[in-house]
Amino acid sequence: MKKQNQKAWFFVLPVLLLVAFNALIPMMTVVNYSVQETFGNNLFFWQGLDWFENILRSERFHAALGRQFLFTGLILLIEVPLGVIVALSMPRKGFWVSICLVTMALPMLIPWNVVGAMWNIFTLPDIGLVGYFMNHVVGIDYNMTQDPFAAWVTVIVMDVWHWTSLVVLLSYAGLVSIPEAYYQAAKIDGASNWAVFRHIQLPKMKSVLTIAILLRFMDSFNIYTEPFVLTGGGPGNSTTLLSIDLVKIALGQFDLGPAAAMSLIYFAITLLVSWLFYTLMTKDNTN
Amino acid sequence: MAKISLSKLRHSYFDNPKSPEDYALKEIDLEWSDGGAYALLGPSGCGKSTLLNIISGLLTPSEGSVLFDQQDVTALTPDKRNIAQVFQFPVIYDTMTVFDNLAFPLRNRHVDEATVRKRVTEIAAMLEIEDMLRLRASGLSPDNKQKLSMGRGLVRDDVNVVMFDEPLTVIDPHLKWKLRSKLKELHQQLKLTMIYVTHDQTEALTFADKVIVMNDGEVVQIGTPVDLFNRPTHTFVGHFIGSPGMNILPCEMRGKQACFQDMPVKLEGPINAEIKGTAEIGIRPEFVSLGKKGIPAKVRTVADVGRHIVVHAEVKDVTVAAIIAEDVPSVGDDVHLVFESAQTRLYRDGWLATELPKSGTRAGKRTGTATRKAAAK
Secondary structure (H helix, E strand, O other): OOOOOOOHHHHHHHHHHHHHHHHHHHHHHHHHHHOEEEOOOOOEEEOOOHHHHHHHHOHHHHHHHHHHHHHHHHHHHHHHHHHHHHHHHOOOOOOHHHHHHHHHHHHHHOOHHHHHHHHHHHOOOOOOHHHHHHHHHHOOOOOOOOOHHHHHHHHHHHHHHHHHHHHHHHHHHHHHOOOHHHHHHHHHOOOOHHHHHHHHHHHHHHHHHHHHHHHHHHHHHOOOHHHHHHOOOOOOOOOOOHHHHHHHHHHHOOOHHHHHHHHHHHHHHHHHHHHHHHHHHHHHHHO | OOOEEEEEEEEEOOOOOOOHHHEEEEEEEEEEOOOOEEEEEOOOOOOHHHHHHHHHOOOOOOEEEEEEOOEEOOOOOHHHHOOEEEOOOOOOOOOOEHHHHHHHHHHHOOOOHHHHHHHHHHHHHHOOOHHHOOOEHHHOOHHHHHHHHHHHHHOOOOOOOEEEEOOOOOOOHHHHHHHHHHHHHHHHHHOOOEEEEEOOHHHHHHHOOEEEEEEOOEEEEEEOHHHHHHOOOEHHHHHHOOOOOOEEEEOEEEOOEEEEOOEEEOOOOOEOOOOOOOEEEEEOHHHEEEEOOOEEEEEEEEEEOOOOEEEEEEEOOEEEEEEEOOOOOOOOOEEEEEEOHHHOEEEEOOEEOEOOOOOOOOHHHHOHHHHHHHHHO
């Protein structure tokens, strides 16, 4: 057998160490908690896979997971098409390009808890701009601290406001990379606007859209700060998404074992969905 | 199908062009007859792509009009003009199969499916891609992608003109030759008007019946490949076409006698007296020979380029190229250059200033076969 140069491993070593300290080792402590029970005093008892079983059978977990999928599904359904439409209608050259791009990027520059606080005040029924307008001008009874539906609408609108820009910017990057000749050829071939979108723009945007959807899925599936600041998970449990529920279990009830098990399940779901989606989307490119 | 006329066409990419330099196209009047094979030849940036895009309707000219059979189409969009264009880089619809790609221009025009099938199969057979019809277009090799782009250009039989914008740039050299002859063959089969834009003289001269040479936004000469080779009307054409290009030599006029480095040079015919300006002598290396008598020169380089030998000799400080077949001199030899007078022309400010002798045989005809060969190379 040919002797291979193994020196390359030394170049990987620093990254390996870094990842070990910021990801692998912390995660292993979570794995450690997930199979034990503790009553404080740093005393741990072996529990096996009981916590995993408990979590997977728990009604509370099912409900939070359902809300989480509903939330992520809704925001993807809104943000992706909306982002593509906005990107399509943005100018490709000239004075307005940079203005549009900066305006688009602005919401993403605002810290998450600030976004939550902003929308909280914004939607207060008596003093918030939207809250006041809805209640006193339009005449719709809108109070997201009492009405689950209003709370959901607010959380979703807030996320759309905050993150559609990401889809817009990525799609726009895909769009501007299409050579002019494609549009010219399509014009000469007599293609309709829809055909241009379907056969030129969409295929060329496919890879950036895959990334955009993947990022939006992971981000929204793990979302915590904004809905926590905005609704605190309420009214009742109606906007208690997975991460909010997790924090309640871990830090509110201090059930480290079940919280650790839930974290691992949560992580596995995120990873599985992302992997499935990415594999499906990039399957065509390989053959 | 139609005759295409361009009338007083000018185009500038600036909003308020002032000087002539602001124009990418300067006053073009041209006619393209139905069914012809034309080449637009010129260096990069000479305005040939601009002209093409104006004919196809992708660009609206600043001034002037485009007529298809007397009908003014200047304001029409590309899809209304019924033309086809093949671009420099292959444009294919990745999501579709090869068949659907070829059918796309037809289906957009609501051609019935039976005709679509017939046309697509025919064109695919001509381009030798019929065994790929069921494949996804995105998986094709670059040359097959370009064939597919060409196929989409040729699939409609009612187009007014098919335009090729340097279509062989991305193709490997050995396939270039094949595709070029394929195009020529397709032109003969389909009898469509074709305009082929290129900066490669070999492509232009082999493809076209008529070549339009452009430089700096102007049409410098229109003619058959033989015309361009034999009697370039401008030193640019002489230099641009041929390998090596025409010798353009400084000339001093002594009365009616043209002199090169104090040696009198006999020209093809009388000089057009009206033209004033700097005089230059133009002669192709093919018509410069080495003899016992003539202009004394010193050989500087001798290059064997395969089928013939290119000699560069210096007459004082001016280098003259000559193409010879036998009696090869060595570098440093003293030789005498002989110019074939029937092929020696005078240019004034770049433009041809000699006339063919009124009587007698036309010089070009005598050497026609030889030059055609040389031009096609």
